[in-house]
Amino acid sequence: MGKLEGKVALISGLARGQGRSHAVRMAEEGADIIGFDVCSQVETVSYPMSTPEDLQETVRMVEELDRRIVVAEADVRDSAAVEQVVSDGVGEFGRLDIVSANAGIVSFTDLTYTMSDDQWNDMIDINLTGVWRTCKAAIPHMIEAGNGGSIVVTSSTAGIKGMARFGHYVATKHGVVGLARSFANELAQYRIRVNTVHPTGVETPMVVNDELPAFMDKYPEMAENMQNALPVEMLDPADISNAIIWLSSDEARYITGVMLPVDAGMTQR
Numbered sequence: 001m002g003k004l005e006g007k008v009a010l011i012s013g014l015a016r017g018q019g020r021s022h023a024v025r026m027a028e029e030g031a032d033i034i035g036f037d038v039c040s041q042v043e044t045v046s047y048p049m050s051t052p053e054d055l056q057e058t059v060r061m062v063e064e065l066d067r068r069i070v071v072a073e074a075d076v077r078d079s080a081a082v083e084q085v086v087s088d089g090v091g092e093f094g095r096l097d098i099v100s101a102n103a104g105i106v107s108f109t110d111l112t113y114t115m116s117d118d119q120w121n122d123m124i125d126i127n128l129t130g131v132w133r134t135c136k137a138a139i140p141h142m143i144e145a146g147n148g149g150s151i152v153v154t155s156s157t158a159g160i161k162g163m164a165r166f167g168h169y170v171a172t173k174h175g176v177v178g179l180a181r182s183f184a185n186e187l188a189q190y191r192i193r194v195n196t197v198h199p200t201g202v203e204t205p206m207v208v209n210d211e212l213p214a215f216m217d218k219y220p221e222m223a224e225n226m227q228n229a230l231p232v233e234m235l236d237p238a239d240i241s242n243a244i245i246w247l248s249s250d251e252a253r254y255i256t257g258v259m260l261p262v263d264a265g266m267t268q269r
Contacts, residue, residue, distance in 0.1 A: 002030030003249040008093045010086060011035040012076055012134045013103030015050035017204030018154065020058045021237035022100050022244055027067040029245055031098065034089030036074040036082065038103075044122045045105050047209035068093065076103050076130030079137070086137040096141045098248045099151040101131040101176075106206055108215045112167030120168050127172035132179060139187065148191030150248035153180045154240070155196040160259065160267045163225055165215075173198075177259060184257035193256035195247050200263035201226065201234045208234075229265025 009026045013019040015037035023033050039052045055071055062069040070089040074081035090096050104127045109115040131153055142149045158166075159173030177196050184194040201207050216223050243262045246252055261267055 002028065003245055003251070004098065005030030007031045007097040007248075008089070008095050009033055009098035009100060009248070010089065010096060010134070010138050011100040011102055012082075012130070013037050013050075014058055014071070015039055015054040016058070017050075017206055018199075018202060018237045018240050019100070019102045020054075020061070021241045022102060023058055023069070024061050024065070025238060025241035025245055026098070026100075026248075027062045027065040027069075029249075030067075032067050032093050033062050033069040033071075034086065034093070034096070035069065035071045036085045037071075038075045039073045040075075042105055042122055042126070044116070044119045045107055047205065047211050049105075076133055077125050079133050082133050083137040086141060090141045095145045095147060096138060097145075097147055097149045099135060099138045099142075099149075100244055100248075101134045101151065101153045103130055103134070104154065104172075104206075106166065106169050108166050108211065109168075111165065115168060123168040123172055127169065128175045128179070131176050135179075135183060139183075139192070142192055143187075143190050146190075149193070150252075151180070151183065151187075151192065151194040152244045152247050153177075153194070153196045154244075155180075155198045155259070157198055157200050157226075157261065157263050157266050159196065159198055160261065163222075165219060165222065181257050188256060193247075193252070195256060195258050195260060197240060197243050197247070198259055198261040198263060198267070199235060199240050200228055200266040202237055202240060203234045204237055227266065227269060228263070229268050232264050235262065235264060
């Protein structure tokens with residue numbers, strides 16, 4: 001049996017990248033999947049974002065593993081849309097055990113205090129408030145089912161240390177830690193555990209694009225601040241998926257309110 005046999009997992013931002021990896025790895029471990037992704041471009045994000053075709057490819061990959069999946073195109077900035085996705089999925093599967101609050105964006109600016117209001121607002125609304133909306137939609141179903149469960153919020157190494165020139169991103173990734181810790185206290189009585197994972201750079205379209213290398217060339221001091229201790233440039237998405245699966249499994253049944261770096265030692269430098 002897989003580590004998540006018989007479980008149902010909700011994943012935000014699962015059309016590609018880390019979210020797709022989480023969906024596929026959880027399916028390999030026996031979970032059925034509920035998921036959503038915006039599948040359109042956010043105006044303040046310069047790299048190409050996910051598409052409906054990306055979402056359907058994730059569906060194909062999960063179904064190829066003989067697991068069930070319910071997905072929708074939905075924006076974490078839209079509470080009603082997120083609540084509908086969760087309700088539809090729970091209606092189909094009858095339960096919800098795991099939440100991977102994964103959806104997020106990144107953008108870079110010359111200075112944190114010179115960015116536009118739109119850059120700041122999009123980042124906060126997606127990366128921080130979007131996590132709250134995802135959890136808000138999921139938690140009542142988890143409590144009602146009475147099976148306990150696990151919520152894992154994807155933060156970042158930027159949720160542990162300060163980084164210049166994208167303070168809006170750093171603020172959100174610190175912010176979700178406080179949110180997760182608050183949820184951990186509120187939900188412990190229901191045996192629902194809440195933790196955060198903190199990846200270093202991961203080989204996904206959010207990182208592997210034309211924007212980041214150009215930004216590093218412009219501000220070479222950024223590269224030093226983001227360098228891993230272990231001799232690896234970027235992690236595989238599955239490295240993060242494996243950490244989330246462990247935190248969501250019975251092997252971590254008494255772990256809640258923790259910050260788990262999966263960062264190749266980056267935050268030790």
